[in-house]
Amino acid sequence: MEALLEKSGSKTPLIAGMSLIWADWLKEEDLQDLVEHPLLQALERNEASLATVRTLLIQHSHYSRHFTRYLCALMGQLSDPADVMALMENMREEMGVDGGSAITHAEMFQRTLRVVGAAPASHAPLPQTLAMVDTMMGHCQSSDALAGLAAMCLGAEAIVPLIYRPILQALQHHGFGEDATEFFSLHIEEDEDHALTMLAIMQRLTLDQDARREQAIAVGRELIARRVAMFDAIWAHCQTQPAAAPAAAPAGHFSSADFWRVPSQLQAQLPERLSHEQVMAASQGGDQAFSSERKHKVHIVDLPSRTISLTIGRLEEGEATRLHRHNYETVIYVTQGQGYSRIGDRQVPWRAGDAIYVPVWAEHQHVNTGAEECVYLACENAPLLQNLGGIALREELSA
Template identity: 80%
Template structure:
């Protein structure tokens, strides 16, 4: 099948990748790229500008060697026609194809410049260096199939999956043609380059399943190297959304960490099993201070707290007040709450509200234990600068 005929088969293997690659690229590898959180965040406008810049800088450390990769590969080819075919790719890279006098390297440097970046701004990550070394090693292999597989399957064929989210992110942040031309051009052109290499690969592997499997394995290896680089960039960007102070506080120095859109940050711990049955030191200390039994719901919320309070028969809390709101749901028993000058009766199934700074006390008047669930916004005030305040006013008679 000719390159033109192959290109005309438009059924996608995954979104953005033609079915012509079905025998060479593994769907799970492509999905690893397509569904990578870094590329997803870029495509959806959820990545902050600092993350985009880091990706561009790491990509610059890899792509600056592109002509070296290509020259090394051409040096392994036996057929002059194959060398000439890849020279067309080189001519485009060098800007001497009769269409543009600007090299692709210069276009990419223009992108960096528009974002105020230079490659020296960020050292290459170990994962980036590993991808560079792996690509170069395959391109220098005396078996030309190795370099072709690395360049074709591990780079040119997957350009749309990588460059399209970057292009969308640049457009999201308002950058124009000067910043986006490199990526627009490569999304349009690199499939032709990939098909040129694929034609040579098909001839070199014709009728040899072992050779075809070798090429596919090398493609998978390069995709894995690239995913590892994306993993490292994403992990670092996630860490950078945490306060720089190290004490859990955000300050004006962290303003640049604010993303352009929200994204889910799902913590490892999402449940607290058997809250009332678990015996914790925090519960015991809190109960001792409050003078009645309290169980703390220990979950990683930044804005609300939840506790379960228990009052024995005829027991009441101390009179107190605080500058955060409270909503209480009575799970068991009956009694009343003194809130300011008012006496508010309650029983199981009722909910009550305690306003900011109102003096209040809860009293059990039932025949057995009273149990209630309290939700407060104290953590919000604590995380806003430690401005949550509670004042004990002593004990009042029921």
């Protein structure tokens, strides 16, 4: 663990990396319970398995999926319109209105879950996670706005860097790129500003009222204790899971230390998921985020393939994809509609039943010229390049 900051005046020392502005509101022993938790320590030391990371992300999703409800409930208890507007800035960032993000923070987190292979539906919320949700919501719904402010500020926003940095470290260690890490890096940068906004309101509500200030501190301590209890349950759950067989290849990537893991004979290893039912009908958050980035409808075929990917693209009448290029190959099969693709300096017409090939790094764009929606399947070898060392590259050439 990082060294503790030395005392500054009358302030209690805090964990390194946190501003001393929190010394009057957060207790050193609570923060130590958090950062010294074996779960976060394992993440920070690159000792947490990918299964552990997935379990943590799933439980965090069960808690964080209610974030906008927490915030809305809190804003409903504030009497000063200026305070409501101040917290609305947080809401606007969450919804992707501010901050330059094309997708909401919720969609960004769903993309993380999809890329990492953490399916919330695969594991019910632990009792300690539900207790965390209920405690946070109860304080945010309290008629005393100070309770909700303390819960959100001291029990969440102010301590985000302490929690998200180890998660970010673990994701990077397991070889995941920006699609998986952007949510955490963004919140590490932004959430202290949100916390300071809430702190300013708390300072005004507790001005010269020591009892009120102690009440707010107690709420923050309760929420940190709930989070530590949730981490306890996650860690205990992960410790009881059967260990991977010694000869199993490490998840995510190989290094020179793994050369001996090459087997002497082939053996089928069946993953848990072998089908993705009703791909187009069951569009998930990740699809919405992907479509937002691509500027047209795209459905991701979510299967555990390590070398190829398959997506279903859709173009409305007169719609076109953005001009782009990438260093992975693409084979496209058109199932409905007609149009053309600009590939390099050539224009390639197509209609339902045709297949087209897009070479590596050739700039290209697909255009629907028909009177109905165009639907096509795109098969690419991007996962192969990603698993070879994160060398897949895509470049957008038009807005």
